[in-house]
Structures are given as C-alpha cells and as structure tokens.
Amino acid sequence: MKTDSIFYRLFLEIPGVYFQLIGKSPTLANSYKFRSVEIKQTAFRLDGVLVPNIQSPDTPIHFAEVQMQKDEAFYRRFFGEIFLYLSQYEEAKYWQALVVFRNRNIEPKDTQPYQALLNSSNVTVVYLEDLGEEAYDNLGLGIVKLIVEDEAKAVQQAKMLSAKATTELAQEAEQQKVLELVKTVILYKFQNLGPEEVIEMLGMEDFKKSRLYQGIKQEGREEGRQEGTLLTKLRVVPMFLELGLTIEEIAQRLDLTVEQVQQASQSQSN
Structure with a gap:
C-alpha cells in the first residue's frame, strides 16, 4: 500500500497530528505552514517540512518522513536531505525531525553513523505498531492508526471516525477534510473496491448527493x-x-x- 500521499495530505490538512506524534500540543501547528520541498541540484525531495510562519529562536523548522517499507539506506538519505536543506536555506537555524516507521522490523539496522542524532532531542522516532486503541479518541491520530489497521477492523474503525468527524467538527469544510482522508485510506486498503462501493461500505450516503x-x-x-x-x-x-x-x-x-x-x-x- 502506497501511503506517502496519504501522509502528505494528512500533515497538510491536519498539521496538528505531526506535533501530537512528537508529544507536543497540536496547537503549535498554528505557527507553521506545511509544504513539500525539493532540494536544488539533487534528486532529493523532503516529503514534509513545517516552516515557521515567523522565524525566531523558539520556533524550529520541522522535517517529517514516513517509511513503510524496508530500506537500509533510509537514514543515510534522510539526514543527507536535512543537511542539504540547511546548507541551502540559511534562515533555518534550529530544526527537529520526525521519522515514522510502520514497525520496528523495517527500521535500518545499521544506525551507528547517525546514533548521536537519533539519541538527541532533535529526532523523534515513532512506530505505528505502538499506537493503541486510544489513538481513535483523536481524529488525526485515528486516521494514522487506520492506515496500519487490520482489514477486518478497518471498516468499523473508519465508520467510527466518520461519525466522530460529523459530530465533533462544527464546520462542514473541516468535516469533509476528515471524511475524504478516511475514504482515501479505505480505497488504498481495499484495492478491489470502487469508490461507490467504498461510499456504501462506510455509510457516506451524503456524498452521493x-x-x-x-x-x-x-x-x-x-x-x-x-x-x-x-x-x-x-x-x-x-x-x-x-x-x-x-x-x-x-x-x-x-x-x-x-x-x-x-x-x-x-x-x-x-
């Protein structure tokens, strides 16, 4: 299942999820804008960069990367991208990074060259397998967990998140953001289903209008x-x-x- 575009949309639409994953308040997202950044003169692209709206010593730039498949060169590439970015964008003085792995088995084994960085407060590593059922208490984290949920439970949890969005979000535009993200995840998980079948499966009958x-x-x-x-x-x-x-x-x-x-x-x- 290709999930890069899902996480890009998730961080774009609900940037507070990024800060929740690193153990901070989601309200910090109000001080940032999210974007994907291409580094000049290389083939590198950073999937997610949260850039402070106003530069100050207290607002670091944040880098996010999601890894769902085994890649022993991941850390080499990721930290290379970060330091190339810092060399090209001189206004970036302080930085933090979030790495999201599907599980521990796909994390690169050889971390010795980057162990000092991984041990520092600059880098947070999250394993989606560690997300418990309490993640569904929050819409953003719930969508993250839905991505790695067993197919047997995915539909039920997707319905729950859809109902939660409808009852908890007052603005229709915000509801639609969450509902579309939920539909996207289900479409990725059930490749044999068409959009109409997904709509009926999740009980999103209003979309038919x-x-x-x-x-x-x-x-x-x-x-x-x-x-x-x-x-x-x-x-x-x-x-x-x-x-x-x-x-x-x-x-x-x-x-x-x-x-x-x-x-x-x-x-x-x-």
Missing part, C-alpha cells in the same frame, strides 16, 4: 453500454485525483492506460 458523483452516474446512463463503461471510468478519474491517488495508481485501479488517465485529468482541469 454531490455534483461530482451525480455527474458520474448521469454519464453512465446517457452512454451506450460498452462506450459508457469507458466514459464512466474516465469520469471517475477526478474523484480519485481528489482522493490523492497518483496517475499510475488510477490507471491500475481502473484498467486504463496512463495516457487515458492523463487526458481525463487534463480535460477536468480545462
């Missing part, structure tokens, strides 16, 4: 059966893009070519 969903259904009714199947798939592309899937992932899910998905994406933009 949206203009996007109605447009998809209308196209399916108006076109012939064979041609309509292709057009319906192409009309689903914007939904998957909104949920954070890549062009390649959408092509694989819908049994389309990358070129078809790109054309559908460009048509939607136009």
